[in-house]
Amino acid sequence: MSAIRRVQQWATFGRMWYLYDAKWQNPFDSADKIKEYISGTHKPIYHPLNDCGDHVVVINSRHIALPGMEWERRVYFHHTGYPGGASWTLAWELHRKDPTLVVRKAVYSKLDKNLLRRGKMARLHIFADDEVPNSILENLSGQIRQLRAVPKRLDHYTDEEIKSFPRIFDWPKDYVIPN
Template sequence: MSSTVGNTGLAYARIWHLVDAKGQVLGRMSSQIATVLMGKHKPIYDPASDCGDNVVVINAKHVEVTGRKREQKLYRKHTGHPGGLNAVKYKDMMEKKPEEIIRKAVSGMLPKNRLRDKRVGRLYIFPDTENPYEANIFKAHDLNLPSQAKSTE
């Protein structure tokens, strides 16, 4: 006998979210995207189940970073061979592959388990405004809004 009650199929339905990265701070935006990919915004969230939604990010080449990260941040990878360390600067990566910057930031904020690759697979990043998923978008996020903190007035 199943212990689930109600319209569980509707709760597990994947919704498409649109995020405009223009003028957004990379870290803050990535943490909110990771939350949606994991499904933490849903009442049925379970860390062991994959109940997150799809996220489409547009204007990836207009994302911002704070401080001196534009000059100092490095993306490193190693080939596995001696002397095989490759490092790419943020500004070089932004010119060549701006979508990889957001993908790496979101991937680093997801839990390191078997579901990570599936969750990152539901993240679609485009350097400009045009994308082939316009018809699927259900919810557009405006991340410029201040947090819903209660005022003490």
């Protein structure tokens, strides 16, 4: 076996580090994509009993977007184990307490329910903003593509872009567009 072929084979078994930007992404759709990389199903050597997954670094979890009324309707259940220890927390309350928990719980629920799940979750690194420690940035080797494009805010458009935007009808010459 040549040296190049051997290095390619070693890279297949090595754990890669991927970056995923969760800004304006649905965390439950993103969890499907993140699950592929954490469990290793995107690799040609995947086997259900083999733990060959990669590390995934999720940034901007503070800026996730839930569809419709999900912030008010989605409820997370927790029980302490003691009588009367049941509690229900709405998604917006949980997100306000810790911005990484909604994404973490979404990925955790998507993973297979077996003994490998906690080990796979240890390879998920979630950050509320885009500030990542240098020790993690040094390891990054790839990026996972976002599922939907991040929309541009209206106040981020320049005046030239607003004026050059196509209009359905033409304004009269003496009309002044209010700001």
